[in-house]
Amino acid sequence: MQKNYQFETLAVHAGEAPCPVTGALDTPIYQATTFASANSEEMAAIYGEEQPGYMYTRYGNPTLHALEEKIAALEGSEAALVTASGMAAISTAILGYIKAGDHVVASRSLYGAAYHFLDTKLPRMGASTTFVGSLRVADFEKAIQPNTRLIYFESPSNPVLDILDIEGLASLGHAGGIPTMVDNTFASPALQRPLGLGVTTVVHSATKYLCGHGDAMGGAVAGPKEYISLLVHEVIRDFGGVLSPFNAWLILRGIRTLHLRMPAHCANAQNIAEFLSRHPKVERVNYPGLARHPGHELAKRQMKAFGAMISFEVKGGYESGKKVMDRVKIFARAASLGDTRSLIVHSASTSHRAVPRDQRLAMGVTDGLVRLSVGIEAAEDLIADLEQALNY
Ligand SMILES: *Cc1c(COP(=O)(O)O)cnc(C)c1O
Numbered sequence: 015m016q017k018n019y020q021f022e023t024l025a026v027h028a029g030e031a032p033c034p035v036t037g038a039l040d041t042p043i044y045q046a047t048t049f050a051s052a053n054s055e056e057m058a059a060i061y062g063e064e065q066p067g068y069m070y071t072r073y074g075n076p077t078l079h080a081l082e083e084k085i086a087a088l089e090g091s092e093a094a095l096v097t098a099s100g101m102a103a104i105s106t107a108i109l110g111y112i113k114a115g116d117h118v119v120a121s122r123s124l125y126g127a128a129y130h131f132l133d134t135k136l137p138r139m140g141a142s143t144t145f146v147g148s149l150r151v152a153d154f155e156k157a158i159q160p161n162t163r164l165i166y167f168e169s170p171s172n173p174v175l176d177i178l179d180i181e182g183l184a185s186l187g188h189a190g191g192i193p194t195m196v197d198n199t200f201a202s203p204a205l206q207r208p209l210g211l212g213v214t215t216v217v218h219s220a221t222k223y224l225c226g227h228g229d230a231m232g233g234a235v236a237g238p239k240e241y242i243s244l245l246v247h248e249v250i251r252d253f254g255g256v257l258s259p260f261n262a263w264l265i266l267r268g269i270r271t272l273h274l275r276m277p278a279h280c281a282n283a284q285n286i287a288e289f290l291s292r293h294p295k296v297e298r299v300n301y302p303g304l305a306r307h308p309g310h311e312l313a314k315r316q317m318k319a320f321g322a323m324i325s326f327e328v329k330g331g332y333e334s335g336k337k338v339m340d341r342v343k344i345f346a347r348a349a350s351l352g353d354t355r356s357l358i359v360h361s362a363s364t365s366h367r368a369v370p371r372d373q374r375l376a377m378g379v380t381d382g383l384v385r386l387s388v389g390i391e392a393a394e395d396l397i398a399d400l401e402q403a404l405n406y
Pocket residue numbers: 099100101102125127128168172197199200218219220221222231232233350351
């Protein structure tokens with residue numbers, strides 16, 4: 015696939031070609047664990063990586079490979095690796111850089127499980143993380159130690175929609191010879207391409223917008239070819255977070271409409287954020303598309319649109335937040351995000367219930383905070399649903 019095609023063309027075509035044997039236009043689901051070689055010499059050459067070819071799905075599979083090529087084309091990376099889930103991508107990608115004695119500088123504004131992995135699993139392996147509570151590049155710089163081997167962050171972040179300076183953090187990494195890694199799940203490559211801003215590696219929960227239909231888990235790492243090869247041969251080999259061919263096929267199908275879905279998600283979210291920010295029962299709305307969001311200008315520079323994740327604080331705290339949750343009719347009370355359907359979660363009683371209250375408040379996850387993943391239904395129906403839910 016030619017690299018100079020537009021994003022929309024790459025989303026449809028990259029990584030996929032008609033089957034050379036049957037002409038099947040859609041990528042087959044290679045539901046096979048193992049692949050036969052013509053003779054012992056060829057088998058040895060494939061195992062020794064002297065010759066391309068497949069041997070065992072944990073090391074590679076044609077359906078997974080098509081998805082890897084598509085994601086690499088969309089993120090503009092040399093190579094990509096797909097994994098069983100977003101967390102498999104994050105843990106695999108971090109373990110590709112970090113060994114005992116190493117140190118990570120990470121944003122504190124992170125997806126909960128990614129925070130946990132850095133906070134509790136890296137120390138088991140003799141590595142450590144410093145979490146930076148501020149969004150300023152200078153504060154990340156202060157956290158760097160002589161053994162820092164990775165800078166890790168998310169933008170926009172979950173669930174408070176902080177916007178971090180991707181180019182600034184990438185430059186900080188370059189200055190110190192430290193790789194930078196961004197979780198690009200909330201934006202997807204349709205809205206934001208961190209590698210073009212200087213970042214070394216991008217990770218995804220493909221479960222979200224890439225798949226887009228809430229029906230398959232998956233993850234992806236996009237980065238330099240040599241590093242991706244190391245992940246396959248050193249990390250996935252031993253930790254085994256391999257994606258199923260069927261899920262790869264669902265995600266391939268999902269990505270073909272990513273460039274159509276994202277603008278619809280974003281337009282709905284902008285309308286809803288504006289409605290909420292005018293509502294008397296709403297204390298605060300976190301959405302980077304609102305001019306008063308502290309990251310608005312930065313988001314405008316580094317994103318094509320502002321995404322479709324919103325969080326808002328209902329006046330009256332925990333009880334009010336729960337009331338809104340209980341009254342919605344179209345929004346599903348469900349975790350996850352990036353689905354065509356609109357979803358709603360009350361963070362304090364669900365995703366953040368294990369976090370001590372003072373720590374939770376420091377993360378911006380207040381008692382009444384409700385998070386929306388805005389789907390692609392009609393904006394007027396979604397707004398009417400929230401309006402009646404707030405009318406308690
Ligand atoms: C969901 C999510 C993850 C984890 O992905 P899974 O596919 O659930 O393992 C990581 N980062 C972000 C930002 C997410 O939203």
